[in-house]
Amino acid sequence: MYATLSNIWFLIAAGVGTGILGAILGTGGGVFLIPLLLLAFHVPMHYAVATSIISVVATSSAVASVNVERGTANMRLGMTLEIATALGAIVGGWTAGLIPAPALETLFAISLLPTAVLMWRGVTESANDSVDLSGGTLTPALSQRERGNTFIGSLAGRYFDPRRGREIVYRIRRLWAGLGISFIAGNLSGLLGIGGGVFKVPALHLACGVPIKAAAATSNFMIGVTATASAFLYFGRGEIRPALTAGVALGVMAGSAIGSWISPKVQGRQVKRLFAVLLFGVAVQMFLRVFK
Amino acid sequence: MMNDKQSGSISGGEQNHGSHALARAVHWTLLIGLLFSALLMIVGLFVAIAKDQPRPESLINSVRELLRMGGEGNGVAWMELGVLMLLATPVLRVIVLAIGWSLQRDGRMALVALVVLLLLAVSVVLSVG
Numbered sequence: 218m219y220a221t222l223s224n225i226w227f228l229i230a231a232g233v234g235t236g237i238l239g240a241i242l243g244t245g246g247g248v249f250l251i252p253l254l255l256l257a258f259h260v261p262m263h264y265a266v267a268t269s270i271i272s273v274v275a276t277s278s279a280v281a282s283v284n285v286e287r288g289t290a291n292m293r294l295g296m297t298l299e300i301a302t303a304l305g306a307i308v309g310g311w312t313a314g315l316i317p318a319p320a321l322e323t324l325f326a327i328s329l330l331p332t333a334v335l336m337w338r339g340v341t342e343s344a345n346d347s348v349d350l351s352g353g354t355l356t357p358a359l360s361q362r363e364r365g366n367t368f369i370g371s372l373a374g375r376y377f378d379p380r381r382g383r384e385i386v387y388r389i390r391r392l393w394a395g396l397g398i399s400f401i402a403g404n405l406s407g408l409l410g411i412g413g414g415v416f417k418v419p420a421l422h423l424a425c426g427v428p429i430k431a432a433a434a435t436s437n438f439m440i441g442v443t444a445t446a447s448a449f450l451y452f453g454r455g456e457i458r459p460a461l462t463a464g465v466a467l468g469v470m471a472g473s474a475i476g477s478w479i480s481p482k483v484q485g486r487q488v489k490r491l492f493a494v495l496l497f498g499v500a501v502q503m504f505l506r507v508f509k
Numbered sequence: 510m511m512n513d514k515q516s517g518s519i520s521g522g523e524q525n526h527g528s529h530a531l532a533r534a535v536h537w538t539l540l541i542g543l544l545f546s547a548l549l550m551i552v553g554l555f556v557a558i559a560k561d562q563p564r565p566e567s568l569i570n571s572v573r574e575l576l577r578m579g580g581e582g583n584g585v586a587w588m589e590l591g592v593l594m595l596l597a598t599p600v601l602r603v604i605v606l607a608i609g610w611s612l613q614r615d616g617r618m619a620l621v622a623l624v625v626l627l628l629l630a631v632s633v634v635l636s637v638g
Binding site: 275459 | 528531532533535536537539540542543546547550551553554557558585588589591592595596598599600602603606617618621622624625628629631632633635636637
C-alpha cells in the first residue's frame with residue numbers, strides 16, 4: 218500500500234469529519250472513526266483501533282491545552298485518576314493483542330450501544346453540585362473519613378463559569394469510585410481505541426461530585442495520557458501505520474479546530490440525539506458485519 | 510473562609526497552589542508538542558506523496574534510524590517521527606507537572622506524577638519486549 222494522493226485525501230477528510238463530530242458532541246471521535254475506517258476503508262480492526270488511539274491523543278492534547286489555561290481541567294484530580302486510567306489502558310492494550318479481530322469488533326459494537334444511550338439521554342447538572350465562594354456550605358457532602366483526608370481535600374477545584382457568571386467551587390467525594398471508574402474507562406480506551414469520556418464524565422459527576430464542565434475538561438485532560446499508555450503497545454506490535462495514522466490524525470486536528478468553532482452554533486439536544494441514532498445504526502451495521 | 514485542608518474543604522484548589530504558571534507551562538507543552546508533531550507529519554506526507562514512497566513492511570523502532578532515514582528524504586520516516594512526537598507530548602506534560610509540583614514542594618502530587626510516568630515507562634518496556 219502506498220501513501221498516494223488517491224487515498225490520503227479521503228483519510229484526511231475522514232479525520233476532519235471525525236474531529237468536527239468529536240468537538241460538537243464532546244467525544245474523542247473514536248466511536249465514529251473506527252467504524253468509518255472499518256466499514257468504508259476496510260482497515261483491519263487492530264489498525265483502526267491503533268489509528269483511533271493516536272487521533273484521541275491529538276484531540277485530547279488540543280482541547281486540554283485550552284481547558285488547562287481556562288482552569289476548567291482539574292490537573293491534580295486528573296493526574297491522580299491517571300494512575301488508574303493508565304493502568305487500565307495498559308491492561309486493555311495488552312489484552313487487545315490477544316483478542317482476534319472479530320471478537321474485538323463485537324466488543325466495539327456492544328460498547329456503541331450504551332454510548333448511544335448516554336448520548337441520547339445527555340447529562341444534566343444538579344444545582345446542588347457546587348457553590349459560589351460566598352456560599353455558606355460546600356457540596357457535595359463528605360463522609361467523616363473524607364473530611365479528615367488531606368489528600369482528597371487537596372484535589373478540590375474551582376473555575377469561572379461564564380454561563381452562570383460566577384466562580385464554581387467544588388470538592389471531591391468517593392475518590393475510590395473515581396479511581397474504579399477511571400480504570401474501567403482506561404481499559405475500554407486501550408482495548409477499543411475510544412476516549413471513554415462518554416462514560417467517565419457522567420460517572421465522575423454522579424459518583425465524585427465533579428461539576429459537568431470540570432468533569433468533561435478533566436476527563437479530556439486525562440485521555441491523552443490514557444491513550445498514550447496503550448498506544449505504545451500498539452506501536453510495539455506494529456499496528457500503527459505511519460501514513461494511515463498521519464493522514465487521519467492531521468485531519469482530526471483540523472476537524473477539532475473547525476468543530477470548536479462550529480460547536481456553539483449547532484449545540485443542542487436534537488443534534489446529539491440525531492447522532493445517537495446514527496451510532497445505533499453503526500452498531501447494527503457492525504453486528505451484521507461480524508455475524509454475516 | 511473555608512480553607513482548612515484538614516477538614517477536606519477547598520484549600521488545595523488549583524489556584525491556591527500557585528498553579529497558574531504551571532497551567533501555562535502545561536498549555537504550551539501540549540501546544541508546541543502538537544504543532545511540532547503536525548509539522549513532522551505534514552512534511553512526511555508531502556515528501557511521501559511527492560516521491561511516491563512505499564510504506565515499509567514493519568515499523569522502525571529506533572529513533573536514530575528514523576532520523577537517519579528522514580535525513581535521506583524518507584517521508585514515511587518523518588511521519589513516524591511525527592506520530593512518536595505526538596505520543597511524547599502527554600509524557601512531556603506529565604514530566605512538566607512532576608517538575609512543577611516538585612518546585613512547589615508538593616511532594617504528594619509530584620509522587621503521583623512519578624507513578625504515572627512509571628506506568629508509561631512500563632508500557633514502553635512492554636512494547637519493546
